[in-house]
Amino acid sequence: MKNILSTSSLNIGYKSKKGVTTIAENLNLNLEAGKLITLIGANGIGKSTLLRTITGIQKPLSGNVYLNERNISDYQPLELAQNLSLVLTEKLPPSNLSVFELVALGRQPYTNWVDKLSDEDVVKVQEALSLTQIEHLASKKHFQISDGQLQKVLIARALAQDTPLIILDEPTTHLDLLHKVSLFKLLKKLTQETQKCILFSTHDIDLAIQLSDEMIMMTPENIVQDQPCNLISNGSFSNLFKDEHIIFDAEKGKFIVT
Amino acid sequence: MFFASISLGSVTIPLKDVVASLTGGQATKSTWEYIIINYRLPKAITAVLVGTGLSMSGLLMQTLFRNPLAGPYVLGLSSGASLGVAFVILGAGFLPSFLSVIALSSYGIVLASTLGSTLVLFLVLVVSQRLRDTMAILIVGLMFGSFTTAIVSVLTYFSTAEQLQKFTFWSMGNLGNLSWTTIVILTFCVGIGLLLSAKSIKPLNALLLGENYAKSMGLNFKQARLVIIFATSILSGAITAFAGPIAFVGLAVPHIAKLTFQTSNHTILFWSTLFFGSIIMLFCDIVSQMPGFDVTLPINAVTSIIGAPVVIWLLVRKRNFK
Numbered sequence: 161m162k163n164i165l166s167t168s169s170l171n172i173g174y175k176s177k178k179g180v181t182t183i184a185e186n187l188n189l190n191l192e193a194g195k196l197i198t199l200i201g202a203n204g205i206g207k208s209t210l211l212r213t214i215t216g217i218q219k220p221l222s223g224n225v226y227l228n229e230r231n232i233s234d235y236q237p238l239e240l241a242q243n244l245s246l247v248l249t250e251k252l253p254p255s256n257l258s259v260f261e262l263v264a265l266g267r268q269p270y271t272n273w274v275d276k277l278s279d280e281d282v283v284k285v286q287e288a289l290s291l292t293q294i295e296h297l298a299s300k301k302h303f304q305i306s307d308g309q310l311q312k313v314l315i316a317r318a319l320a321q322d323t324p325l326i327i328l329d330e331p332t333t334h335l336d337l338l339h340k341v342s343l344f345k346l347l348k349k350l351t352q353e354t355q356k357c358i359l360f361s362t363h364d365i366d367l368a369i370q371l372s373d374e375m376i377m378m379t380p381e382n383i384v385q386d387q388p389c390n391l392i393s394n395g396s397f398s399n400l401f402k403d404e405h406i407i408f409d410a411e412k413g414k415f416i417v418t
Numbered sequence: 419m420f421f422a423s424i425s426l427g428s429v430t431i432p433l434k435d436v437v438a439s440l441t442g443g444q445a446t447k448s449t450w451e452y453i454i455i456n457y458r459l460p461k462a463i464t465a466v467l468v469g470t471g472l473s474m475s476g477l478l479m480q481t482l483f484r485n486p487l488a489g490p491y492v493l494g495l496s497s498g499a500s501l502g503v504a505f506v507i508l509g510a511g512f513l514p515s516f517l518s519v520i521a522l523s524s525y526g527i528v529l530a531s532t533l534g535s536t537l538v539l540f541l542v543l544v545v546s547q548r549l550r551d552t553m554a555i556l557i558v559g560l561m562f563g564s565f566t567t568a569i570v571s572v573l574t575y576f577s578t579a580e581q582l583q584k585f586t587f588w589s590m591g592n593l594g595n596l597s598w599t600t601i602v603i604l605t606f607c608v609g610i611g612l613l614l615s616a617k618s619i620k621p622l623n624a625l626l627l628g629e630n631y632a633k634s635m636g637l638n639f640k641q642a643r644l645v646i647i648f649a650t651s652i653l654s655g656a657i658t659a660f661a662g663p664i665a666f667v668g669l670a671v672p673h674i675a676k677l678t679f680q681t682s683n684h685t686i687l688f689w690s691t692l693f694f695g696s697i698i699m700l701f702c703d704i705v706s707q708m709p710g711f712d713v714t715l716p717i718n719a720v721t722s723i724i725g726a727p728v729v730i731w732l733l734v735r736k737r738n739f740k
Contacts, residue, residue, distance in 0.1 A: 217633075241636030248630055253484035255626045256682040268624055268635040274685055275620040321635065 163229075164325045164357045165191040165214060170223035172206065172213045182221060183209050184383050189376060191359055193324060196351045197385075198368040199361040201378030202401055207361045208329065210378070215327055216240060227325070241269040245321035247314045247328040247360075252302065259305065259313050260298040263288055266320030288319035291350060308339035312346065319350070326350075328360035332367075340364055344371045365400075366414045388413075419700040423462045427707050429453060457594065460601055462700065464593045467601075468661050469671070469699025471608040473691045474615050475653040476668030477675070478646050481622045481684070483556050489669035490654035493542055493555075493647075494562035495535045499658040500589065501566040502534025503527055507585040508573040527588065528600075528659045535655035538562060542647065590716030591662035593703055600660060607656035614649035615688065618642065622684040664718055666725025667702075671695045674728070698724075 167189045173182040183206035191197060201207050212218040214225050216232040225232040227243055235243070245266065257265075266288065267281040277285070289295045292312045297305055302313065311331055318326045328347075332340045344367050351358050351373070359376075362368055368375060369388045376385045379399050384391070391397060397408040397415075409416050425436050431453065435445040439454035472490055479488040490496055506526055545558050574582060596604070621642035624632035633639050654668070675690040676682070702724060706715040 215634075237633070237638055238636035241634060244634075246631070246634040248634075250628060250630060253626065253628050254486065256676060256680060257626055258681075261681075261683060262627070265623060265627060265631075265635065268620065268637075271620070273617070273620055275623050275683075276685070 162193040163190055164193055164227070165189075166226045167214065168224050168226070170213070170225060171221040172209050172218075173221050174209070175221065180221060184378070187223070187383055189214075189383075189385050191325065191357045193357050194351055194355040195357055195373040196348050196371065197357070197359045197374045197376060198372040199359060199376045199378070200363070200365050200368060200400070201361075205378045205380065207378060210376075210383075211327060211329060211359075211361060215244060215246060238269055241321065241323075243323050244325050244327065245318035245323040247311075247318050247326070247331055249329045249333065254303075257302050258298070259294065259300050259302055260285065260289070262302050262313055263298075263316045263320050266317040266322075269321065284322055285320050288316040291319055291353070292316040292346060307334050308336075308343070311335065311339075311343060315343075315346070315350075319354075324356055326356055326358045328358070330361050330363070332362050332364050340367060344368075348372075365397075369413055419697050419704075420462055420466065423465060423700045423704050424454060424458045426704050427453070427458060460596050460598060461594045461703065463601055464596050464604065464661060465699040465703045466696040467604055467608045468593060468657050468664060469667060469695040469697070470692045471611060471653040471657045471695075472664060472668040473671035473675075473695030473698075474612060474688075475650040476670075477672040477684075477687060477691045478615060478618065478622070478650050479668075480672055481625055482643065482646050482650075483553070484625075484628070485553075485556060486673070487669070488556065489666075490650070490658075491563065491663075491665070491668070493650060493654075494538045494559040494566070495542075495651055495654045496658050496663040497563040497566040498534040498536075498538030499531040499655060500534070500663055501569060502530035502532070502537075503588055504566075504570045504573050504585060505534075506530040507588065508570075508577040508581050510581065531659035532655055535651065535658060539647070539651040539655065542651075543644075587716075588662050589718070591664045591718035591721075593661055593699075593706075593717050594714075596660060604656055604660050607652055611649045611653035611656075612692075614645055614652075618646050618649065619684045619688055621646070623682075626682050662718060664721055666721050666729065667695065667699060670725045670728045671698055674698070 167187050170187040171182060171185045172187065173180060173184070199207055199210065209218065213220050216225065216235065219233070227235065232240070264277055264281070264285050267277060267284060268275065270281060271277060289298055292315055294309065294312050294316060297309060297313065302310065305313070315328070315331070332343055335343065347358050347360065348371050350356060369392070372388060374385060375388050375391055376383060377391060377396055377400060381399070384396055392410050392413055395410070400408070405418050407416050407418055424440070425431065425433060431450045432446070435447070435450050436454060439445045439451040440459070445451040445454070476489045479490070479493065480486055541562070542555060542559065545555055621632070621637055624635050624637045629639060657664070671694050672687070672691055674694050675687055679686050679690055681687065702717060702720045706717050706720045
C-alpha cells in the first residue's frame, strides 16, 4: 500500500520561555492509502498536539513529517491544501452559507481569484454530496440542519477538497449512538471507495476497535500504531486508562467498569 | 438615484436645465449651471464614494471579525480621525496664532483626521500581530473608541463656544463643500480600497468557516488579514477625513445586501454592497436637502435616523441576523 504520510523519529511538544515540554518522543507512524485509522487516548494526553504537528500547523520539536515523501514544512499553503484536508471541532461562525456553498468552499485551493466554480468544481462538489448522501440538504442553510447532518456536510467539504489524506478531530462527539455508527461506517466506506487515507481522533473506542483498519494509541509511556486485533492480543488496551475501575475485556473486545 | 440627487435641492431647477448643464450645454440661468456643476454634481459623486466605501469596509470587518455588529467604527478608525480633528479644532487656541490659522483650514482638518486614523491603524496592526484572537482586536478597537470620546470631552471642557460649534459641524458629517481636487484624492483612496476588497473576495469566503478552516484551504491568513485591515483603514480613514464620521452606513448596508440576496458569497455581496451603498447614501443625501426646505439637515443625523431602526429591526429578526 502507498504511504501517504509518515513520520521519522518525530518528537512532539511545546517550546515556551520556561523550557521544552515533550509530549511524545521518537514517533514513527505510517498512514497508508485506503485505510481508516483512529487515534485514541485519554483526555489531555496530546492527541491534538499530535494532529497539529502532523498537519503542519505546529512545528515538531525534532524529527520530520513526510507527506507524499516530501517534508511537510516544504509545502506552500496552497499545495498543502491540495494534499491534506481537515474537519475540525470548532463551531462555525455565523453566516448565511447553504450546504452546497459550504461544500463548494472545499474547492478553494482550485478556484480562481474571484472564487468562481468551474464545471469540474461543480462535478467534484456533487460527488462529495452524493458520497456522503446529503444531496437532499444541498439548498438548506448550514444552521438549519442537525449536528449529525452538519458533520456529514463538513466531511463532504473535505472530500470536495480532493486530497489523498483527510484528518478529522473528534468527529463523533455530540452525536448519539445511531449517528456515531453511521458516521464510522461512512468514513469506512469512503476509505474503501475512494482509496483515501482517513485519520481521526475519537473517544468511541468500542466502535473504533470494530471498524478501523488501524489504531494509534496514545498513553503517557508511548504511542503505538497497529491493527485493533493485535492491540487486543498484546494487551495494549489495559494501559490506556490508568484507573483500577476500568478494565479491558480482551474476549469481548470492550472496556468494562468494575 | 444619482440623477435624482442632482436634480433635487433647495433651489428648484427644471429637469431640462439639469440635463443641459450635465451634458455641457447651456442652462437657462448661469447660476443654475454653476450650482449643478460645482455643488450638486460633486456632492452626488461624494455620496457615491462615501456610501460604497463605508459599506465595503463594513462588509470586510463583519466577515473578518466574525461579528455582525462590526463596522468602520469598531476598529476605532473613525474615533482616531475624530481625535485628530478634535485636537486641531478644539486645541487650536493653544497654538501660536499663525499656526492655528493653518491648522483650522480645511486641509489642516483633513490632515489631522488622516493622521488620527492612520495612528489607530498602526496601533491595530501592532495589536493584531501580538494577539492572535480577532475578538481581542475588536475589543481593543472599542476601548480606543471610548478613550477618544473621553479625550474629546476633556478638550470640549477647555474650548470656546465657537470652536465647539466648528467641531460639532464636522462631526455631523458633510457631503458637500468638496472641491474637485479633493474629490480626485477621495476617488483615488476609495478606488484603492475597493480594489483591495475585490482582491479579498476569495479569502473572505474562506473566512466564513473561521480562521483554521481558511488556513487548511490554503489561505495565507496573516497576509489576507493585513490586506483586509489596510483596505478597511484606507476606506474609512479617507472618507472620515473628507466627509466627517458618518454613522450606520457601514453597519447597515452589508446587512441589507445579505438579507436581500440571502447569501454569504462575497462575489455577490461585493457588488450588492457597492450598489446598495451608493443608492442609500444618495437617498440620505436627498432626504437631507428636501426640496422646498431652505435648511439642509446634517447627513450624519439622516443616516442615523434611517440606519438605527434598520439595525434594531435586524436584531429583532435575529434568525436572519447572520
